[in-house]
Amino acid sequence: MPPLLSQIIHLFLIAIPVACIAWTVTHEEIFREPREFCQKICTNTQSVAKRKFFYLFTCEYCFSHYISILFLMITDFQLLYDGWRGYLLAFFSIVWIANWYMSLFGYLRQSLKVEKIEAKIKDESLKEIENMD
Secondary structure, three states, X not given: OOOHHHHHHHHHHHHHHHHHHHHHHHHOHHHHHHHHHHHHHHHHOOOHHHHHHHHOOOXXXXXXXXXXXXXXXXXXXXXXXXXXXXXXXXXXXXXXXXXXXXXXXXXXXXXXXXXXXXXXXXXXXXXXXXXXX
C-alpha cells in the first residue's frame, strides 16, 4: 500500500472529477433536456425500477455513486487496505468528498448570484437617484 498521505491526496484528487461530472450532468444547462426527460419519467412511470434508474440522473448525490464506481475501475484506487475492503472504503470516501465539493460549489454559486442581484439593485437605485437630480 502507498503511504497514507499519498492515499489521502489521491482521494481528494479523484473526488474532483467525480464531483465535476456529477454536478454537470445533474445541474448544468448542457444536460437540461436529458435531465428533464429523466424527471418526466420519474414522475410518470409506475415501475419502481424504472423510476429509480432515471432518478439517478437528476440527483447529484445518487449519480456521484455511479461515477465513483467508474473512477475506481479506471484508477484501481484502494484506501487503507488491499482488496475489497480498500475498494469499499475508497468508494464511500470518494462519494463523501465529492459531495462536499459539490455542496461547497453550490454554496459559492448561490452566494455569487446573491451578490449579483444585490449589485443590480444598487445600480438601479443609483440610476433612480441620478435621474431625480
